[in-house]
Every structure is written in structure tokens, then in C-alpha cells.
Amino acid sequence: MAIQWADYDLDFIRRRYDRIASLIIPFEWLLFMPTAFRRTAVERIGLTPGERVLEIGCGTGRNLPFLRDAVGPTGRVYGVDFSPGMLTRARGVVARNGWTNIQLTESDAADYRAPEPLDAVMFGLSYNTMPHHRAVLARALDLLRPGGRIVIMDAKLPPGIGGRLVLPFSIWLMKHTVLGNPHIRPWEHLAPLVDDFAMEEFLFGSYYVCRGVKRG
Numbered sequence: 001m002a003i004q005w006a007d008y009d010l011d012f013i014r015r016r017y018d019r020i021a022s023l024i025i026p027f028e029w030l031l032f033m034p035t036a037f038r039r040t041a042v043e044r045i046g047l048t049p050g051e052r053v054l055e056i057g058c059g060t061g062r063n064l065p066f067l068r069d070a071v072g073p074t075g076r077v078y079g080v081d082f083s084p085g086m087l088t089r090a091r092g093v094v095a096r097n098g099w100t101n102i103q104l105t106e107s108d109a110a111d112y113r114a115p116e117p118l119d120a121v122m123f124g125l126s127y128n129t130m131p132h133h134r135a136v137l138a139r140a141l142d143l144l145r146p147g148g149r150i151v152i153m154d155a156k157l158p159p160g161i162g163g164r165l166v167l168p169f170s171i172w173l174m175k176h177t178v179l180g181n182p183h184i185r186p187w188e189h190l191a192p193l194v195d196d197f198a199m200e201e202f203l204f205g206s207y208y209v210c211r212g213v214k215r216g
């Protein structure tokens with residue numbers, strides 16, 4: 001099995017997500033995502049009622065309940081995603097819950113502009129799916145107010161020999177599913193750009209949440 005990763009173009013990625021939109025929950029099981037992972041990641045943002053938060057790559061809206069809970073009815077939750085198939089499902093979640101303070105936008109994340117400065121931005125399992133992730137990270141920091149928080153939550157290869165052993169299977173699986181490039185190490189991109197960088201690992205290092213604060 002190959003261990004190289006060749007980037008896909010944005011149209012290919014968007015079409016893939018349109019096709020797999022109904023499979024996100026089964027993928028969570030397939031990829032052994034810890035049950036409390038989403039809740040924990042949102043807790044690490046440290047949101048308070050009334051704050052404004054953006055999820056980059058909000059997908060079918062699996063993190064929206066936690067984000068909405070954290071900012072309450074007086075806060076605002078923004079979501080951006082470029083897959084109409086994924087967003088249709090997220091819009092269904094918002095409508096079924098009757099949330100009026102969630103605004104979802106169909107756009108490439110690198111082009112997204114929020115209508116107001118943000119207190120927090122989260123990449124929800126999305127950073128490694130974006131070949132232009134450095135540009136998206138720069139945009140995310142631009143959207144934050146000084147002192148705003150940024151969180152990246154995702155899966156990763158476990159450390160050491162375990163990671164090297166699973167790499168070929170991981171590449172194969174990613175190419176056939178969510179197109180996340182396992183060679184990318186987002187925490188190394190984020191750490192030099194923010195204050196108070198911190199990172200936590202879960203499930204033997206196969207999931208992580210890293211975070212930091214935008215410099216003033």
C-alpha cells in the first residue's frame with residue numbers, strides 16, 4: 001500500500017463530500033472517534049454565553065449543538081462549508097432545533113468573510129482535508145479579534161511505531177473516504193502563530209485538540 005499523498009483539487013473534494021454526506025456517522029464508528037470528543041473539543045474553546053464562534057468545515061452540523069449550547073441564545077454560531085450536500089443536512093439540524101442564531105454559508109473556507117469579528121474559530125475535522133490549509137488558517141486568524149481563540153480538532157496518526165505501521169492503511173482509508181491527508185501536522189502550523197498554545201491527545205494519540213490565542 002502507498003504511503004504518499006497527492007493532493008486532490010477542490011472540486012474533487014467537494015464532490016466527494018456531496019456523495020458521502022449520509023455516511024458521516026458510520027465513519028465516526030469506523031474511525032473509532034471517542035464518544036465525548038466533539039463535546040470536549042468545544043469545551044476547550046472556552047466559549048461563554050453571547051460569544052461569536054465560527055466552525056470551518058461545519059459539514060452536516062455534528063458540532064453545532066455543542067457550539068450553540070456554549071454560546072446560548074444570545075451568541076452567534078457561524079458555519080462555513082463548500083459542500084452543498086453536507087450543508088443541506090446541517091441546515092436541517094438548525095431548522096429542526098429552531099435555532100435562529102446560526103448562520104451557515106456555502107463557500108470555500110479560504111474566501112469566507114464573517115459579518116463581524118469573531119471570539120473563536122474551530123476547525124472541525126476539516127484542516128487536513130484542505131490542500132490550501134495554510135491559506136485557510138491565515139484567513140481564520142484574520143477573522144478573529146485580538147485575544148480570540150482558535151481550536152483545531154481532528155484525528156491523527158498515533159505516535160511512534162504504531163503510527164508508521166498504520167500509515168499505509170490510513171492513506172488507503174482516507175483516499176476512499178474523507179480525504180484527510182495524514183501527513184499534515186496542523187499543531188506545528190498553529191503553534192508558532194498563537195499565544196498560549198496547548199495540545200491534548202485522546203485514544204492513544206489518534207485524536208487531538210490543539211488551541212491557541214490570537215496575538216493582540
Ligand SMILES: C[S@@+](CC[C@H](N)C(=O)[O-])C[C@H]1O[C@@H](n2cnc3c(N)ncnc32)[C@H](O)[C@@H]1O
Nearest residue numbers: 017057058059062081082083108109124125126
Ligand atoms: C470530515 S468533514 C467534518 C465535518 C464536521 N465538521 C464534523 O465534525 O462532522 C470535513 C468538512 O470540511 C469541508 N471542507 C473541506 N474543504 C473545504 C473548503 N476548502 N472550504 C469549506 N469547507 C471545506 C467538507 O465539505 C466537509 O464537510
